Amino acid sequence: MTGFASDAPDRDEALMASVREGDVHAFRILYTRHHRAVFAFALRSLGDRGEAEDVLQETFLRVYTGRRQYRPLAVFRAWLFTIARHQVIDQIRRRRVQPLLETEDSLEPVAHPAASPLQELEAREFSDRVGRALACLPSARREVVLLSRVAGLTHEEVARVTGQSLAAVRVALHRALRDLQTLLARP
Amino acid sequence: MMDACEQAHEAFLDALVTGHPEPGVAVPHLAVCPRCANEFSGLRQTWQALGALPEVTTGDPVRARLLKRIRRAVVWESLCTWSGWVPAALAATTGVGLSLALALLVPYSLVVWLCQQLLQLSGTHVGPYVVAGAVYGLPSAAGAWVWRRQRTAIGRVIGTLEASALFLAILVPVAAFQCREFGSAQQAAFVWGLAGGAVVFGLAGLGLARAPRVRARP
Numbered sequence: 001m002t003g004f005a006s007d008a009p010d011r012d013e014a015l016m017a018s019v020r021e022g023d024v025h026a027f028r029i030l031y032t033r034h035h036r037a038v039f040a041f042a043l044r045s046l047g048d049r050g051e052a053e054d055v056l057q058e059t060f061l062r063v064y065t066g067r068r069q070y071r072p073l074a075v076f077r078a079w080l081f082t083i084a085r086h087q088v089i090d091q092i093r094r095r096r097v098q099p100l101l102e103t104e105d106s107l108e109p110v111a112h113p114a115a116s117p118l119q120e121l122e123a124r125e126f127s128d129r130v131g132r133a134l135a136c137l138p139s140a141r142r143e144v145v146l147l148s149r150v151a152g153l154t155h156e157e158v159a160r161v162t163g164q165s166l167a168a169v170r171v172a173l174h175r176a177l178r179d180l181q182t183l184l185a186r187p
Numbered sequence: 188m189m190d191a192c193e194q195a196h197e198a199f200l201d202a203l204v205t206g207h208p209e210p211g212v213a214v215p216h217l218a219v220c221p222r223c224a225n226e227f228s229g230l231r232q233t234w235q236a237l238g239a240l241p242e243v244t245t246g247d248p249v250r251a252r253l254l255k256r257i258r259r260a261v262v263w264e265s266l267c268t269w270s271g272w273v274p275a276a277l278a279a280t281t282g283v284g285l286s287l288a289l290a291l292l293v294p295y296s297l298v299v300w301l302c303q304q305l306l307q308l309s310g311t312h313v314g315p316y317v318v319a320g321a322v323y324g325l326p327s328a329a330g331a332w333v334w335r336r337q338r339t340a341i342g343r344v345i346g347t348l349e350a351s352a353l354f355l356a357i358l359v360p361v362a363a364f365q366c367r368e369f370g371s372a373q374q375a376a377f378v379w380g381l382a383g384g385a386v387v388f389g390l391a392g393l394g395l396a397r398a399p400r401v402r403a404r405p
Contacts, residue, residue: 022342024257031250039245053245057253065260068270127241148204149237155204170200174230181233 012076020067031060034077037151038084044134044146045088051095055087062087078160081151085143085161133183141176148173191216192223199227203234261342265349275346278327279353282385285326286358295366295377298322313376316369320377323362324384327354328392347389354385 012033018026038059043052062083063070070079134142140162147158159169195216202214217224265271302315302322327350359378366377 022261024261027257028254031253035250036242036244040243043243044240053249056245056249057256060253061256061260064257065264124241126236126239130236130240145237149234150240155201170197173204174196174200177230177233178226180237181229184233184236 013072013074016067016070016076017072019064020070020072022067027060027064030063030076034080035060038080041081041084041146041151042088042091044131044150045143046091047131047135051091055084055091058087059084075157075160077151077153078157081147081153081157081161085147129184130180133180136183137176137179141172141179144169144172145176145180192220195220195223199223199230203227203231258341262345265342265345271346272349275349275353278346278350279357281329282327282350282354282389283357285329286323286354287361289326290323290362290365295319295323295362296368299369299377311370311373313372316373316376317380317383320362320380320382321384321387322380323358324354324381324386325388327351327385328388343393344390347393348386351385351389354389355382358385 010029012030015026015030019030035056039052039056042055042059043049046052046055059080063080066083070076134145137145143162144158147153147161148155153161155166155169155173158164158173159166162169164172195214198214199217214223214227217227298319299315302318303310303312306315306318308314358381362381363374363378366374369377
């Protein structure tokens, strides 16, 4: 027994090794596990539900069709979000305008049946404020925040996805949070 | 050279991202520097605000559309790429090897005779020849192990049909030569039996050689 965590059959990397052999069931597990994070990242980067769904589909399609390019030693999440990030960039290039972040219609949150109408309204207002603040950030900083907080990647993974150094990621995140703090403090 | 406050920034960002329950312990500098403690507190609030954003999700139609596109990609891969045909060639070669080994151990004429006895049909009736041919198509099922972890059901079926086609392309001339002492109708019946057996047993083998499914937390 090696005792390495990487030997666990349900780790992303182990599942991706099965996907490399064409195992669609393993692919479905990976999709179920990560599609929300990819979708949230795409939606909050693009601000458009339709485009975010396209990015989500295209990303996972590329995970499957490009499965032989995946190196077993690579961290799956970093590889996945590298693809998603490129898809987001392509989508922005296609429409040739800056991302329209966080319009109320496109960012309809998951409904919580227990929440009162007032709570829902407050949540929506809060979401809009944070969304507008995010939209004001320079794209590189916004990207780092979304990858760290919305997608839940570690600094190392964000560095791999964005091709920056670890120090640059920390600096970008620090500045982005400071900017957001200032923006959210405004009445 | 970085001063103590700058050095602390790295540590408190890490404490923030990893959700450290006691940042003061993770970053001792916070206890002695009110400015950094204040900044950390502000950044933590912002971090928490970002975490409180409502969850967004997609519906089942997106997943269904994706799986449809994956199926299309699988069909294309199976039919139009080397990576689709190489396993088929491997499966076909394995099947041909086994079928020839079987023919070497048990000659065609012996199996035909056994089938005639079993079915109680006369020497010229084509039925026993069809059944005997199908027996030599049986090894194509062995190639199914190649597909046991592979692709979607449609991909496995296409792969098996490709393998059967290659199996027959290699084996039919050899079989036709080896059973040249049969009459032409019986020879044709034997070859048809071989073709049918290769396809039917190949597809049946798919059902038997299923790989264990990966069990994992969603």
